[in-house]
Amino acid sequence: MHCLECGATPTVLDNEHLLACSGLTLQEYALRHALPLDLLISPDRIGPSDGSDLPLMPAGIPDETARAVLAGLRLAGKVDDSGATCRIEGGIVWLDLLFCDLAQLAPYGFRFRQEYHYAPGTHRVVAKNFLITLKRNLVGPWLPARVPPPEQRTQYATYLAHAGELHAGYLFMPFASPGEAEDAAAFMARELGAATRPLDCGFGAGGALLRTLTQADTTRLLDGLRDELDAMPGVWTRFHPDTPAITVSKEVVFDSAHFLTDHPAKCSNLHGGRYVLHVKVRGQIDPLTGCVLDYGYLKRVVNARVVERFDHHTLNYAGPELAWRSTTELLSAYIWEQLIDYLPELVELTLYETPQSWCQYSGPDLETSQREGSQPLLRRFTDPALGHSPWRQWLRAWDARHENRQALCD
Ligand SMILES: [Zn+2]
Known part of the structure; x- marks a missing residue:
């Protein structure tokens, strides 16, 4: 097969050839030249490695750094030792970090592997990159019986880097x-x-x-x-990051009933509708994921904090903030407060009460809301000052005098 990197025609175009001629892995070569892996991999190279080529003994007694890096990767959820091997998977965009981990983890006998699998769901050959060692190399009798806990700075730095x-x-x-x-x-x-x-x-x-x-x-x-x-x-x-800032948007829908206290027209009646909420978040593209944030996370937050509370409920009874008037305006301010802690990149909410009526709201950023607390309009009926105005005192005194007079007349 002709190698587009060096122009040679090796018998097999594999990692061994590519690492020697260009420093690339086969998956990086496929991405660089926009070639499907299916064209580059013969069927006999598809499938997991059985681990038979892995060293049976660790390279040495793991030092403090090796133990801390492994502990950090474990915290980050990157270590899978459910079988006879221990695997640490890494994404193709960040292989150098995986190689950096490998350099630290070498005493455990880890090796780098790029495996090719047929993905039946997409009818494609996909690649997985990981470090692998035999699980017994992590726990074997050659390890000291008592080791101090791993060094925490390296452990948490490794965790942060990956998670x-x-x-x-x-x-x-x-x-x-x-x-x-x-x-x-x-x-x-x-x-x-x-x-x-x-x-x-x-x-x-x-x-x-x-x-x-x-x-x-x-x-x-x-x-x-x-x-x-x-x-x-x-x-x-x-x-x-020094990457472009982009606005991403998610639409969710919930069905709710509500009414408006003291409203002069029919909105004072209990009535229902389908609310459509657009949540807009603006942030810089993460070079590791290619995304501003995970749409799955955005959806989980909005579902847990908004949809599950409101869907098939009466808004006025969802909380004291909306008990008086659950207008789209107050509802937007309330939803903003429900989301900003979880989505500090939130820039705008658009809330449709009907396809013809909607409002747009951009509330305070997280720093401002931490400083200033909840929107006073939403706190009106939970404000401890309610009930303590001079006029209420006057009313109580007036009522008491009135009752005394009544008692005298009786
Ligand atoms: Zn080559």
């Missing part, structure tokens, strides 16, 4: 369990002076999501781990 996402200056950090999120929050507060807050969105069974509390906390967190993050290819620039 952290930056949105509008706030770092979002998913964890598999609340316990892991608590440990991470404690480390970040203690060692880096960075405050975080857990976001409860009911995502995944037992999962947890942490966000830096303020943009200043993000700066402290990243600067505190700068040496570690700088040493990993592409990570520092990913958290300081």
